Amino acid sequence: MTNGKRILFLLRQAPYATCHALEALEAVLVAGVFDQQVSVLFRDAGVWQVVNGQDGSALEARTIGKVAQALPQYGVTALYVCGESLAQRSLCPADLVLPVTVLDDAAQARLLAAQDAVVND
Amino acid sequence: MTNGKRILFLLRQAPYATCHALEALEAVLVAGVFDQQVSVLFRDAGVWQVVNGQDGSALEARTIGKVAQALPQYGVTALYVCGESLAQRSLCPADLVLPVTVLDDAAQARLLAAQDAVVND
Amino acid sequence: MPTLHLVSRAPALAACLEVAGADDAILLLEDGVYAGVAAGHAADDGADAPPRSLFALEPDVRARGLGDRLGAGITIVSDAGFVGLVERHQPIVTWR
Amino acid sequence: MPTLHLVSRAPALAACLEVAGADDAILLLEDGVYAGVAAGHAADDGADAPPRSLFALEPDVRARGLGDRLGAGITIVSDAGFVGLVERHQPIVTWR
Amino acid sequence: MKIGIAVHGAPYSSQASATALRFARAALAAGHTLPRVFFYHDGVHAASALTVPPQDEPSPQPGWAELAQNHGVELAVCIAAALKRGIVNDEERERYELAAASLHPAFTIVGLGQLVDAVCATDRFVTFAA
């Protein structure tokens, strides 16, 4: 885990209305199998990607929450979520489909500053 | 002007970053040559479509303000703009490329309610 | 006949509410259903604005896991219900 | 090395400002340049937030007629200036 | 009741095409007629004959084609919006000397006037935005 580049995926878009969330998560899964230090920050409407209770079959679509749940299996375990983005949507960590670390704005600033590259959705 | 359907084009998107504004204006120009009662409401970021001083050549694009200026020649003279949307952007009617009627929210509500159909960008 | 407003993105609800009449109906669909989430403090929403007939499209609500998260007073409608709303309103205005 | 934030839509500036560090640079481009308009009362903007290095991309500013409408303290840069900002910052973060 | 429909978003990239298709089916089931669906802006991508849908995300295109075939719905694609996005029929392929055409046969290339015509010829007009 100490080799490679520090790459953060910044995910800010809600799922389903566009395929940005799905395609961005697919990129994260691929990045996970490379020998890099990959992390993910869910922020703003992007926190909806990891909310529980989703059922993509209602739209004949893949369930984005299930795609996100696969992240740890692909070696992506540095998962962060913006606390303020959760609060604005009346969400708490227990509403999410997988364990994530809640960060305040200052901690997110430090996370961003520590990256070699940031890829967004 | 008393024949035909009352059709309002509701234009809410800023020009240049997408081609929604241009394509929507092209639809308005075409509608103008039909024998219908066509009107246009510029609202929210859509008011940027009619701001003066634009120069699309900086982006090798058509100047959207010039496209909008052609509306009266195509018989589209019922042009409205949301007053609050202007104020939020520090704009006033003198900043616009053509004469428009400024409407408050209540007047916009009446304008919408009077339509047979609304087409948006 | 009152107007039907289709709100397909959450932030667009605010603009819609500025000009919607008291008898109008508002249908939240696609990402617009997020605007129906019972409000925390501000954000995408506006669902605690003046009372109008507020609906949300069932497949969009279910896909997004919002079944138990929508504010009270929002009526869930099926695609058939959507068609019924279109029958009873004119014009139809889309906000995205 | 400080971060360069690219803001390509006006409403995205608010989120960017929440996490941008004091030494970071922010470049407004595409529709993001509207966020640099000297503020009326609220709306798309956030330009009167804490002082950071704030830039706007010249072709986008000129196309939109914003040359005389941007807030004081915003530096206009060319495409070459954009490249210079990328040289001097890492990582590059896009907000849209 | 006659209902006109406009679709402004591309399949996958936007939900608009899928939502519009579900609405169209529900409207037909309720006894309404749909003279024309007008594909504009990125909506024209629904007419591409060259797409390969992901296995787990069906394309709305077969559904649109079924409406055309079994319910006489005209699937009208704006020519100006289509040309710049690479959606071309044989006639345009020939005129612009392109290597191939890309329009699915269930769809028809039309002028922008047909949008206004669709508004005028219907009792309701519903836009599914991008």
Added chain:
Amino acid sequence: MKIGIAVHGAPYSSQASATALRFARAALAAGHTLPRVFFYHDGVHAASALTVPPQDEPSPQPGWAELAQNHGVELAVCIAAALKRGIVNDEERERYELAAASLHPAFTIVGLGQLVDAVCATDRFVTFAA
């Protein structure tokens, strides 16, 4: 300096492709190298060989092709994003029994791993979002 570029928006529909092209030219003029431009999401539409640009709005495509030809920039198009949007090369055309291919010859279809590779192989990575 090696700079990686990602393009997420379609030409016309989004400014992203045009902005990225201007940036790429300025970066080359400043002496930087651009090993690869990665087209993802709707950005893949830049690779369509079947578009007809409007007269007064030039397409960024010839500019991209020029960078590939004269500066060795690889124009990499994500296969998964491309297939569902109707951007296919001859190989995919054959595999999926499509009527035609649509990929402009200056562009190359690649896997998503090449995005990560582009990030790893460069000193800076810049995303031009839709």
